[in-house]
Amino acid sequence: xxxxxxxxxxxxxxxxxxxxxxLVFGCNTCVAICHAGGEKEAETIASLIRMRAQQEGKEMVxxxxxxxxxxxxxxxxPVMDEVRKYDLILSTACGVGVNFLSDRTxxxxxxxxxxTSFYGAVEAPGSFVELCAGCGNCILHMTGGICPIAxxxxxxxxxxxxxxxxxxxxxxxxxxxxxxxxxxxxxxLGTLEKLSEVLPPRNWSTSRDGxxxxxxLEHIRAYEAQEGQDSGTAGGMK
Amino acid sequence: MAPEKTEEAPQPYRPYGAELKETRPYSPCRAACPAHxxxxxxxxxIAQGKYHEAFEVITAPNPIASVxxxxxxxxxxxxxxxxxxxxxxxxxxLKRFAIxxxxxxxxxxxxxxxxxxxxxxxxxxxxxxxxxxxxxxxDFGYDVAIYERHPVLGGMLASAIPPYRLPREMLKEDIxxxxxxxxxxxxxxxxxxxxxxxxxxxxxxxVLIAIGLSLSRSLPIPGVGGPGVxxxxxxxxxxxxxxxxxxxKKVLVIGGGNVAMDVxxxxxxxxxxxxxxxxxxxxxxxxxxxxxxxxxxxESIKINHRWGPKAVRxxxxxVKGLEVVKVKSVFDQNGRFSPSFDNxxxxxxxxxxxxITIGQMSDISFLKDSVVKVDERGRVEWDPATxxxxxxGVFVSGEVVTGPGSAIAAVVSGHRAALAxxxxxxxxxxxxxxxxxxxxxxxxxPAEVVEKVAREPRLKIKHLxxxxxxxxxxxxxxxxxxxxxLKEAGRCRGCGGGAVVDQKKxxxxxxxxxxxxxxxxxxxxxxxxxxQYCQACGLCAPxxxxxxxxxxxxxxxxxxxxxxxxxxxxxxxxxxxxxxxxVCTHHVGVLGFDLPxxxxxxxxxxxSRVDVLDLLKAVESGADGVAxxxxxxxxxxxxxxxxxxxxxxxxxxxxxxxxxxxxxxxxLLTASTxxxxxxxxxxxxDFSERIKQMGLRGVK
Ligand SMILES: Cc1cc2nc3c(=O)[nH]c(=O)nc-3n(C[C@H](O)[C@H](O)[C@H](O)COP(=O)(O)OP(=O)(O)OC[C@H]3O[C@@H](n4cnc5c(N)ncnc54)[C@H](O)[C@@H]3O)c2cc1C
Ligand code: SF4
Ligand code: SF4
Ligand code: SF4
Numbered sequence: 001x002x003x004x005x006x007x008x009x010x011x012x013x014x015x016x017x018x019x020x021x022x023l024v025f026g027c028n029t030c031v032a033i034c035h036a037g038g039e040k041e042a043e044t045i046a047s048l049i050r051m052r053a054q055q056e057g058k059e060m061v062x063x064x065x066x067x068x069x070x071x072x073x074x075x076x077x078p079v080m081d082e083v084r085k086y087d088l089i090l091s092t093a094c095g096v097g098v099n100f101l102s103d104r105t106x107x108x109x110x111x112x113x114x115x116t117s118f119y120g121a122v123e124a125p126g127s128f129v130e131l132c133a134g135c136g137n138c139i140l141h142m143t144g145g146i147c148p149i150a151x152x153x154x155x156x157x158x159x160x161x162x163x164x165x166x167x168x169x170x171x172x173x174x175x176x177x178x179x180x181x182x183x184x185x186x187x188x189l190g191t192l193e194k195l196s197e198v199l200p201p202r203n204w205s206t207s208r209d210g211x212x213x214x215x216x217l218e219h220i221r222a223y224e225a226q227e228g229q230d231s232g233t234a235g236g237m238k
Numbered sequence: 239m240a241p242e243k244t245e246e247a248p249q250p251y252r253p254y255g256a257e258l259k260e261t262r263p264y265s266p267c268r269a270a271c272p273a274h275x276x277x278x279x280x281x282x283x284i285a286q287g288k289y290h291e292a293f294e295v296i297t298a299p300n301p302i303a304s305v306x307x308x309x310x311x312x313x314x315x316x317x318x319x320x321x322x323x324x325x326x327x328x329x330x331x332l333k334r335f336a337i338x339x340x341x342x343x344x345x346x347x348x349x350x351x352x353x354x355x356x357x358x359x360x361x362x363x364x365x366x367x368x369x370x371x372x373x374x375x376x377d378f379g380y381d382v383a384i385y386e387r388h389p390v391l392g393g394m395l396a397s398a399i400p401p402y403r404l405p406r407e408m409l410k411e412d413i414x415x416x417x418x419x420x421x422x423x424x425x426x427x428x429x430x431x432x433x434x435x436x437x438x439x440x441x442x443x444x445v446l447i448a449i450g451l452s453l454s455r456s457l458p459i460p461g462v463g464g465p466g467v468x469x470x471x472x473x474x475x476x477x478x479x480x481x482x483x484x485x486x487k488k489v490l491v492i493g494g495g496n497v498a499m500d501v502x503x504x505x506x507x508x509x510x511x512x513x514x515x516x517x518x519x520x521x522x523x524x525x526x527x528x529x530x531x532x533x534x535x536x537e538s539i540k541i542n543h544r545w546g547p548k549a550v551r552x553x554x555x556x557v558k559g560l561e562v563v564k565v566k567s568v569f570d571q572n573g574r575f576s577p578s579f580d581n582x583x584x585x586x587x588x589x590x591x592x593x594i595t596i597g598q599m600s601d602i603s604f605l606k607d608s609v610v611k612v613d614e615r616g617r618v619e620w621d622p623a624t625x626x627x628x629x630x631g632v633f634v635s636g637e638v639v640t641g642p643g644s645a646i647a648a649v650v651s652g653h654r655a656a657l658a659x660x661x662x663x664x665x666x667x668x669x670x671x672x673x674x675x676x677x678x679x680x681x682x683x684p685a686e687v688v689e690k691v692a693r694e695p696r697l698k699i700k701h702l703x704x705x706x707x708x709x710x711x712x713x714x715x716x717x718x719x720x721x722x723x724l725k726e727a728g729r730c731r732g733c734g735g736g737a738v739v740d741q742k743k744x745x746x747x748x749x750x751x752x753x754x755x756x757x758x759x760x761x762x763x764x765x766x767x768x769x770q771y772c773q774a775c776g777l778c779a780p781x782x783x784x785x786x787x788x789x790x791x792x793x794x795x796x797x798x799x800x801x802x803x804x805x806x807x808x809x810x811x812x813x814x815x816x817x818x819x820x821v822c823t824h825h826v827g828v829l830g831f832d833l834p835x836x837x838x839x840x841x842x843x844x845x846s847r848v849d850v851l852d853l854l855k856a857v858e859s860g861a862d863g864v865a866x867x868x869x870x871x872x873x874x875x876x877x878x879x880x881x882x883x884x885x886x887x888x889x890x891x892x893x894x895x896x897x898x899x900x901x902x903x904x905x906l907l908t909a910s911t912x913x914x915x916x917x918x919x920x921x922x923x924d925f926s927e928r929i930k931q932m933g934l935r936g937v938k
Contacts, residue, residue: 029745040785
């Protein structure tokens with residue numbers, strides 16, 4: 001899932017201070033799971049903004065709302081008429097949600113209430129860890145299921161480097177050395193000899209370097225065309 | 239008494255969550271109550287000090303609630319889920335407390351109800367069944383008349399149940415509630431003798447026969463006829479109406495049921511020192527309630543078990559004793575009543591007065607040759623699906639058709655009949671439109687949950703000492719005082735009033751499953767909270783990141799919505815800090831709320847329900863300091879609450895910091911009871927002092 005964390009209230013305040021009617025709009029999927037931007041946290045941020053406004057002696061209406069997902073129009077369409085009545089929407093969805101919603105609110109701006117951080121897992125309740133970089137060309141079968149792109153500080157394809165130190169990374173002793181983990185895991189799997197092959201240079205065009213990406217499923221899009229649906233995303237496929 | 243104002247019948251009070259509860263399994267106490275009184279709701283209201291609201295919940299399905307608060311056999315308690323933990327809630331006694339606290343309130347509420355239907359109903363008999371039907375029909379807007387052959391209303395409640403168990407003032411309050419709606423009362427009026435049933439039928443659009451079982455059965459044994467042998471109902475009636483029945487020095491009561499207990503214990507109170515009983519059953523088999531038997535034994539009443547009456551022995555005209563024969567067995571293989579005797583074993587129990595208490599039957603002689611058919615066994619013919627007799631428009635309810643039972647069961651029968659009559663008068667179908675009695679109930683508490691609940695014995699119900707109470711007809715049971723009632727109410731586990739998930743909002747994050755101390759939520763594709771596990775602690779709702787969890791029995795957002803009003807106007811020139819204190823009511827109930835004047839109290843059943851949003855809202859509403867006051871370590875009603883509450887307070891403090899405010903404006907306080915004084919007031923005053931040092935917000 002996508003993991004994010006709330007922006008400091010001061011940063012949020014700088015964004016919202018000049019608006020009269022603000023909606024803090026939560027997303028009840030990934031960012032709710034990581035307790036950053038679900039309906040509950042949208043309500044919390046709304047409360048903080050109101051108190052900040054009080055401190056400044058500013059008149060401001062701040063409400064909150066939440067829908068299941070901000071990344072599919074069917075979830076927020078039913079409330080769009082309400083949402084458009086505000087001067088500003090502070091979305092606590094991930095960046096995807098902010099982009100996606102922003103294309104659909106006409107003259108009402110959508111600002112981000114959280115920092116979208118990474119794709120991660122719930123290591124323990126309240127502890128989220130990055131495990132994948134979404135590079136578009138997965139090699140986990142060659143690295144014992146541990147991603148060197150996301151988890152090696154240097155994104156090395158043939159590690160470890162000289163900075164490995166008792167299983168920790170030289171960048172910080174709080175970071176596990178991914179390549180140490182890879183070696184240990186592959187020993188356990190009995191596939192260590194695979195590492196004697198040098199991994200060739202990667203083609204990064206499937207990652208960020210190839211420009212914005214899109215996945216298009218013809219069999220599903222055919223259905224969309226039939227229903228006369230239109231994605232509506234700025235610059236998107238029409 | 240008669241109120242002046244006429245009004246439409248008020249909408250019955252509905253506690254929070256009433257609609258939702260109808261779609262879910264009932265708490266076992268509620269399911270077991272014949273009237274389905276929402277016990278969980280009213281016990282919860284008592285715990286919050288909301289006695290009048292509790293009164294409303296109690297009386298909504300029950301017009302004789304004061305009576306029931308004294309004499310009900312309380313099946314709610316027998317099925318209370320606390321039985322698995324230690325002892326059941328003292329539900330009946332709590333009901334009594336709430337009702338006693340609502341005396342002025344109920345009197346002030348009495349109103350004539352507008353007669354909007356233009357039709358009239360005549361009710362024969364003013365027992366629980368007749369009264370219930372009268373109340374409902376008056377509320378529907380019918381013209382109602384009650385015909386009662388006794389000089390007072392109330393049926394057996396007025397004419398048989400002895401006053402030491404049911405003080406008549408209590409009965410009078412119930413009856414006044416009903417009658418004040420504008421019901422015509424005709425006492426000393428016996429149908430059959432004073433008015434013919436066929437005439438009554440012509441007088442009204444519908445008639446209800448609710449005449450109960452007013453005749454005592456006698457025994458077909460030698461010597462029964464003559465002085466010294468009495469029947470239970472006439473005996474109890476004499477006592478009830480202030481006539482003193484002639485008793486000897488040695489009274490023997492035949493029978494082992496509850497009425498027999500009443501008869502024996504009444505005889506004790508009439509000055510007879512030597513009262514004994516004889517019954518077919520062993521102590522275990524006796525139909526009387528165990529508590530009745532225990533109380534009788536305390537009053538030195540002797541019980542002869544497993545003897546059957548054979549003949550009344552007389553000396554001259556007077557009674558010498560009862561000849562009895564040993565019982566071999568009371569029930570046959572199929573558990574049916576079919577006593578067998580050992581004729582070789584007989585004995586004589588000496589007595590100069592014998593009172594026969596072996597059952598009752600109805601007096602339906604007045605129905606002879608009327609439109610209402612009686613079957614060959616002398617019972618009124620009726621259809622339970624419509625409550626109607628063989629005559630159209632003539633309905634029946636209560637013990638005359640159901641046979642002997644409890645007062646509250648007779649009430650329910652009266653409600654059904656009233657609804658049937660209403661449907662009939664409106665030309666609608668009755669069959670299929672009367673409520674079903676059986677309700678699904680929350681299952682018993684799983685053993686793993688029982689283990690996690692702290693033992694907390696039930697608060698004893700006090701009685702007058704046996705030597706004192708046997709001297710008079712004074713009510714022998716002593717009510718709870720407020721502190722006792724609050725404590726007892728706090729034992730309730732809130733069954734069926736717990737957490738529910740809005741499955742449209744849940745995104746299966748597992749939070750509730752992780753925080754619940756009782757393992758109630760199971761999350762698969764969405765969370766489902768299992769009512770048999772849930773203790774209604776409320777811990778999970780403020781944790782759900784999707785705000786998908788609500789509570790059946792309270793509004794989780796109510797506190798934050800009401801805080802601006804609770805805080806009120808914030809004086810810019812105030813000298814004392816304005817404190818909002820969320821106080822756990824578990825140990826002290828509302829009594830602990832004697833907090834300093836500058837504190838606004840928000841009572842909570844447990845600090846588990848306090849949300850970080852509530853803390854913020856208090857600050858937003860102008861509080862200088864916000865305190866969450868929990869009870870002392872290890873005394874919490876629930877388990878594993880403290881870490882989550884700590885975390886919420888900490889989060890609140892951190893958020894204040896980000897706004898540049900002192901984090902210490904929000905604090906978690908612990909009020910340890912047991913050191914005397916009012917620990918709640920003390921910790922709050924100390925906190926208030928700290929806030930004063932910190933400074934009042936916006937005050938220079
Ligand atoms: C001694 C005793 C103790 C009891 N203790 C308890 C207890 O502790 N708890 C409990 O729950 N229940 C108890 N009960 C049972 C309870 O009283 C009955 O369940 C209840 O009263 C039945 O109500 P009802 O309306 O059907 O009839 P009743 O209460 O019998 O009322 C019928 C009324 O109809 C009147 N009537 C009859 N014929 C005519 C006529 N022809 N014309 C005019 N009026 C007529 C009668 O006078 C009577 O007032 C007790 C009963 C007795 C006898
Ligand atoms: S604990 Fe309370 S709600 Fe549960 S059965 Fe007992 S009285 Fe009813
Ligand atoms: S905490 Fe809320 S969203 Fe998460 S599983 Fe439970 S009900 Fe669902
Ligand atoms: S946390 Fe409390 S209210 Fe929530 S499911 Fe568990 S027992 Fe019920």
